[in-house]
Amino acid sequence: MATNVKYYCMAFLKDGTPSVRTFASTKSIENKNEDERDKYIIELKNKVKNMTDDTLEAIEIILAADYDLYVNGDGTNTYVRDMETGTPKVYVPPEPTKEELQAQALANLESEYNAQKEEFKKDLDTANLAGNTEAVQSIQQEFMEFNKAYEEAKNNILEKGVE
Known part of the structure; x- marks a missing residue:
């Protein structure tokens, strides 16, 4: 996926399913001033949190490559967040009950x-x-x-x- 966005702020449900998201300012994320960077990230995470009524398990700043996996998959698989490692993993649907x-x-x-x-x-x-x-x-x-x-x-x- 060709994009000029380097970072996204994405929320995840308890099972790792991606929820709401927005792009994050590269300049603000890579800001050398830690206080300004941290303030921006907190505000961005709050913005994402307020975008839904879902119960969110995690809200993270992720790279565009991970965002692409969560949203588009890899052409064969779909992806969810591994809630232990925080990285994308192939979604394996549960066996039907x-x-x-x-x-x-x-x-x-x-x-x-x-x-x-x-x-x-x-x-x-x-x-x-x-x-x-x-x-x-x-x-x-x-x-x-x-x-x-x-x-x-x-x-x-x-x-x-x-x-």
Whole structure:
């Protein structure tokens, strides 16, 4: 990322996720007068803190290269702040919980159920329009079996979870 900004002031959440940020004046950060530099940094950190209602874990002055990793990644990975070292680290998403897996399985089952139900409706409409009572009865029977299988699959997910 091409930029003329050398430093940023960035806030991080407890899990290292970058939050609000602003650029920092290179001249002020590299000021030889420690009192002026420290005063500027304190004011800048307060400015960043006031930019959000989130609970912030850390507010730091970072280099543009680190900022770029946090905001844009490296083309393959995304990055969060390592809260122990204060450096960027590759974000590894947590494994989904049992509840999340169960919710996803139920959503997939519901989606498949609704799609198949629409097919049954189309077939039933066609059979009704043709006056084919034998086909209507067959479709109705298949639909009842399909509903039973759906309920069993749903209950199985709810009772046993997903592996």
